[in-house]
Amino acid sequence: MSSEYNYDPDAQFFPFFVLTITSLVTFPLTYTLLRAPTTTTGASSKASHITSPYQPEHAEIIDAQRAKQKRKEVRLKRMLTAGTGWLVMAYMVYLVYVTARATPTVWNPYDILDIGMSASEKQINSRYRRLSVTMHPDKRQPDASRNETFDMVNDQWVEIVKAYKSLTDEDVRNNYIQYGNPDGKQSTSFGIALPKFLVSEGSGKYVLAFYALLLGIGLPWLVGKWWYGMQKMTRERVLVTTAGNMFKEYRERMDEGDVVAAVSSALEYKDILHGAKEQGGLGKLEQRLEQASAETGMLPKDKKKLDDLDDPVRRKTLALVWAYLNRLDLDDKSLEAEKYELAPTVLQMNEAFLSICLAYGFTAPVLASYHLSQALVQATPPANRLPLLQLPHFTPTIIKQIEQTTANGKKDHISIQSFMALPAEHRQALAQAAGLTNDRLKVAEGVARQLPLLKVEKAFFKVQGERYIIPSSLVQFVVKARFIPPGTTNIPDVDEKDLLDIDPAEGDIQAQKQEQEQHPVPLAYAPHFAKDRSPRWHICLVDNRQGKIAVPPFTFPSFDKKPFNEDGTPTFNVVTLKMQFQAPPQAGEYKFVMQMMCDSYMGFDYKQEAALVVEDVSKANEVDDDDYISEPEEDSIAGQMAALKGQPTASDERPRKPKREGKRLQAKREEDESDYESGTDEDEESESETDTDTDTDDE
Template structure:
């Protein structure tokens, strides 16, 4: 028989509640206090004292978005949880504890545990003379009653029998009581008032509300909230609208118009705000010379009032048009971050189609939104502080060398550049030049393909596109650019035992690298842990960390061969701050970017165009021709057999590279122009040219390109060492030498002006 005992004294209930609340509060505390992994929260700021017009409105929008990302509800829950836990600890400290006393016959009789049965008999007889009910009388001074005297003697008799009677002693040893097995007592750590007749229904109602309403509502809200968003954090309905706006020949203006279809704007411009001031915004935008005729017609053709006002606000933001209304100005700055989020979703939609033009249009639209510069027709110089369209137009008329690009403007002599900016005061001009000196323009010094542990690229191997580059801000004097250390252009494999590094999963454990001449160098790379400063975007109502996208395309077909790889940090610092003056200067360190993908299954020389695009700054794109030479595996065996083979010394081991079972869709890499080519590819053969012709061309090209280097450094590298020119037509074809440990393969690079 079981007996349920409730915690009438409140001794155990605080322990139960403290445990249950702690199970929720402690993990929630870690979630609140853990360091943020958002790039915008961990990066430094670009040094600038420029204050744009309506800076208070822009800062208000930034703070509002920051509050939306703040974990306010979780912080409140943690505070309440710890307050409740503190109260429970207080109850535990002040509540008097009742310690249950075990039934012990030795303690009841007052005999030693080592006493024999004979001694127990003698002691019991002496106790009977004193405590037997016929002998003992209740002590009134101690509030003793006759019932107490009888009960005391009964307990003594039980204790005596438990120590002398064999059967009763077995009951005591087995069940802890001379009477045998007792009823089970179950303690419940809940106050007794919760189950009393008057309070029972309140408890039932509480559990019903908690389990029947609050819990299903919370789980349903979380579930449907996560299901309503894509991985790009946009609504599924918005992604569907963006998909319908996709076109293979879409321009930057078309992408801007496509971002206005998001349902996110309906919440921001709902009710009376959907029409308020729409005519005023539209008239100012249409009267501006920034929009092309196609963009104006696209705006006029929209019937949805919310989308029409949204697109007009976007164009007003990009053209920096003063709307002369605080509420409209607030809406103008509010639509830009949402448009950037939708543009990122448009980029994801573009990738499966495999077209280069819409992808570049999406990347360029990101630049325009962040810098608040209209696409196509405007100069990239507008992203500098204090530069207005009127000033840029005046400079363009005075510029005699064609289109005014950002690099060409910054390469002008300082005196000429200052004279062209005569409309700016010295303070305004210094503000612009300070920001220009911190723009992270990534200049490629060398780009090549390699397979870790191999001399050549073989069909189906896991190949890496290795990019060696330096950050050289526009306008940096040639005299201040140091030459590149040839060792920084080497990409040496990790130790043969470091499998994670060889497979690209983790950085190399050993920072020491052995060069081909036998010497060792210390690698100071930091595993892409150095984050560049936040993008200088004074008109953008949100913080944004710059990102660099690298992808390979085919110039002839305009298709994407290798999807974009995104980089948000580097392996070496790119800027340093002087501790004495606080001046920010570039370090000119060579950083390494790696893009890993599977090589095509055909033996052929594949020409690609490498695109390097920054999503935050305009006019800094890099476009370089590269050549992926896929060779016959037998050729790699011949190269290895021709090398000098020596017996390993004690403690040395030959490297072993296990096969990597990682596959990528090759349809994006090889352009099969005909049905015959597709059938040939299915059979495992090359398309065109044939294997024999490819080998012959490869050997011929190898023989002709080895001599086109200066001291073992490619011509493209030598040009980068000299002055890192913007416009370069040099061609370089680098080939991994037999005696090199860098595993470089045949690569042709051609630097072009972005």
């Protein structure tokens, strides 16, 4: 047996090879592009923008960084690589389809003799005799119209003889069965998946070297880089080392400054501050912070943390974050660009740190993380919270002057909704006294009237399909609210029917479809944040006595009803927010505080007391008279008509309405002996106490 090496001059195998190699790269790359991002700093494609002619200082730098962030989100290089891969794969499939028709088929004696595989030896002999009459070279002349020659006729007859012998001669037949050829074992041919022109004229060794580098080094390196890159990332899309660093910074009691220091320990900032940027301008930056120390609102402990850092990247990161939050003019374009470029990454790290805080469940770090998120989006000091600073043309000096005039003994800073609730003449007088012109005030008021302020109308607990809440049942905390921007006038009264939460009937596809349909709110108005941001609302139940989160936050990026019209005006629709959790295992009254936070706007948070009443199983099994529908008396007209129709009447003996015990008995079996202590002290800022409302039948 001889071995023969040959190339692929007809390009029969080369397309298969290229198709395989290209697919190994294109498929994983396409998956990463189509996979939904796990970070939550992005924006919904359906969301609108809040319109305003206001342009902040360094607007050109912010716009450039915003365009850079969009390019990162689009991932243009990956898209071009994946698109090229798909084009190459499509072309290879086309070549495979075209060349497959010219590829010779496997030698088959039954096809040559044109008989079935179940033919007997008699049928084979008969078929051979008939072909010898028409196909023998002595009895057949070449067909000139088909460009046949005598050699072609002889070759066809030789194939017929071989096919006949392979089916009748024992030795030839064994060769065909064992080796697939009547002539016996053939030479082995090794095909190289390269067109012959690539290896002609002495260039073959270079092409083979390229293939060796591609398959032996390039492809394993690419796959290994992708695999180990995935292993180095957490679910929040941050480095595992970063998560470990932030974990070390966690404390049970943290304020916004502590969270800023914790998120500055991430390693992701080295992608931004690399090379000459690590220490470039650090001295100038720290000097600027020192000069504005009275304005920044940095506490002494925050300054000490900055001074104690040795890592230049982390030190510069922390200084840039404080400069961004206080809107300090650094008088250096490169530092300004780095300041605005860092903010989206800091927000992503803060959301990863929030997951660590939620794992421990202490209230203070969680709220501090949410407040820092608001401050990062709006570029406002986290400690010295100035809600009016979110409006265009408002500065700390102007706000201070307005608050001094309207203080009335209050220590808190004035909110946007409080300012917009003032009479128009009063607002103008305050603005003019503080140095804000009427034109700029109108721009600020126009933005305020588009901000998505969510006002809670009603909140209650319920169990779907049940009248009472029993131990260990699945409880829904339902919040009914409306979007009413600050300064909105002519607000319609809420319809009491919209405040009910009637369970949809089983099989009501239309109602289920309406519940699943979601509508976004406009993108966050954040002229200083170099990335589009969709605001989200987070609702959790807090146990103030223990200082912990009783029910982790539920996030609501969109709502079941349209909050705003296309022109930006509110619809005043009552939206429904639901969070489901398991009731305590013991009957009793449990007091919580509902905390609702918006992660993109400062001063829009809301909280109120929420009392959960868990009834004993024995009481839940009691049947109320309201559960029964009385039947018509037999001697009445309605009773006689019911009797004619075969319906029951009051005199009929019929079984009582069965109790709804399925869910209750199941819950009772799940009841355990563990204690569930929960309670909250009364909060001075609570506006109302939440009722327990589970009577869906009456609704």
